[in-house]
Amino acid sequence: MNPRLAHLHPYPFERLAALKRGLTPPTDRNHIDLSIGEPKHATPQRVSEAVIEHLHGISQYPKTAGTPALREAIAAWATRRFGLPAGFLAPERHVLPVNGTREALFAIAQAALDPCASPAQRVLMPNPFYQIYEGATILAGGEPHYLNSGADGQPDYRAVPDEVWTRTRLLYVCSPNNPTGAVLDEDTLAYLIGKAQQHDFIIAADECYSEIYMDEAAPPPGLLQAAARLGHHSLRHCLVFHSLSKRSNMPGARSGFVAGDPEILAQFLLYRTYLGNATPPFVQAGAIAAWQDEEHVRANRRAYREKFDAVLEVLAGVLPVARPAAGFYLWPQVGDGEAFARDLYAQQHVTVLPGAYLSRAAHGANPGRDRVRIALVAPLEECVEAARRIQDFVSSRKG
Numbered sequence: 001m002n003p004r005l006a007h008l009h010p011y012p013f014e015r016l017a018a019l020k021r022g023l024t025p026p027t028d029r030n031h032i033d034l035s036i037g038e039p040k041h042a043t044p045q046r047v048s049e050a051v052i053e054h055l056h057g058i059s060q061y062p063k064t065a066g067t068p069a070l071r072e073a074i075a076a077w078a079t080r081r082f083g084l085p086a087g088f089l090a091p092e093r094h095v096l097p098v099n100g101t102r103e104a105l106f107a108i109a110q111a112a113l114d115p116c117a118s119p120a121q122r123v124l125m126p127n128p129f130y131q132i133y134e135g136a137t138i139l140a141g142g143e144p145h146y147l148n149s150g151a152d153g154q155p156d157y158r159a160v161p162d163e164v165w166t167r168t169r170l171l172y173v174c175s176p177n178n179p180t181g182a183v184l185d186e187d188t189l190a191y192l193i194g195k196a197q198q199h200d201f202i203i204a205a206d207e208c209y210s211e212i213y214m215d216e217a218a219p220p221p222g223l224l225q226a227a228a229r230l231g232h233h234s235l236r237h238c239l240v241f242h243s244l245s246k247r248s249n250m251p252g253a254r255s256g257f258v259a260g261d262p263e264i265l266a267q268f269l270l271y272r273t274y275l276g277n278a279t280p281p282f283v284q285a286g287a288i289a290a291w292q293d294e295e296h297v298r299a300n301r302r303a304y305r306e307k308f309d310a311v312l313e314v315l316a317g318v319l320p321v322a323r324p325a326a327g328f329y330l331w332p333q334v335g336d337g338e339a340f341a342r343d344l345y346a347q348q349h350v351t352v353l354p355g356a357y358l359s360r361a362a363h364g365a366n367p368g369r370d371r372v373r374i375a376l377v378a379p380l381e382e383c384v385e386a387a388r389r390i391q392d393f394v395s396s397r398k399g
Helices: 005-009 012-022 046-051 055-059 070-080 101-110 130-141 162-166 186-199 223-230 262-275 279-291 293-313 339-346 380-398
Strands: 095-098 124-127 143-148 169-175 202-206 238-243 254-261 372-375
Touching: 005 130, 012 162, 012 339, 046 055, 046 095, 055 279, 070 095, 070 223, 095 101, 095 262, 101 130, 101 169, 101 202, 101 238, 101 254, 101 262, 130 143, 143 202, 162 169, 162 186, 162 262, 186 202, 186 223, 223 238, 223 262, 238 293, 254 262, 293 380, 339 372, 339 380
Parallel strands: 124 143, 124 169, 169 202, 202 238
Antiparallel strands: 095 254, 238 254
16 A cells, blocks of 8 residues: 555544544533534525436546536636636636545645655645645645644745745645635735746645635635736646535535646646546536526525624624634634533534644644634524533633
8 A cells, every 4th residue: 555645644523533432412402513614505406406407417428627518617607706807717728627626636736746756845735724735745745834824814925935935846725714714815816926936836726615705895816816917817837726515505516626727737637537537417517507606605605694693692702703704614712622622512512623633733833722613504593502502611611
């Protein structure tokens, strides 16, 4: 077996299961799970109908590059969403459908890194982070380099010294960030594009939470938007990763896309062709319907805002909680995050995720150790009930 497998860290939910093992929560109340970022809102009916209508397509092998209709729908959506100039994205050159961002974020490291490089090529990632970034780096023979997030929930990229950028091959950016909800502004994204040109590395911008935001008048900017503002029409070194899992409540479809640098995408398509990673035709049909509709996305945001309003009203007096700019997580400081999550489950039958399971000790600190991640994905009533139980739990600890 690949010896690098031994260097992978346990996945956060494996660690969470071990933390809860042997605990006996109260049986007089139902379990409320706020640990996993799995949307629970309904999938749009028009999407489900498109999937059903195209089930006959299973009699043919799909193409890894997807159908022209899907690539066109994606390019049209990205152009509308990020205010791109007409023709900035050519569907056949700049867009590649993928089986969800998780698959693609992992695969890009395998395709981009030279496993024989000495010293190992460096991969930068925010800390805390989505663990796929780290695992992909390790299995590709790269060297993870963690950039600790500051008080604003994102790393200070301008503080990264040139000697770190010099050996960098890949930079994972997460905006809106999981778990902090913090958004990078357009100037910072433009700065990173400049650094990528200067030091010849790829930016892998994970933007899968970009459509869940609090202010309807201020959607989070994206890397494509920053590139367009700079007049960076070649999109060299730039890749963005988007998914329908959060935007359209379609996690089971495993449908998303990568867009950007056409030279990288041509090589990435070659890599994925050998893997056999082609999206089923009925999923592509559902994805076209999803990318062409915005009303269900606006309704989705309204539902999350309603949950934040209700939960923050309950928790404001007991935890240092703040409404994030985007995403559906709360990321409060609670002291020892692991102890908090363990005892909350044991006493209140509510599961949250210790922040330390999403971060690493780096540069003398672990930015997740004193926090927990609370995913407001359950129905409104369950989220409010969980907030009340957390309120009781925190109050009893103080007492």
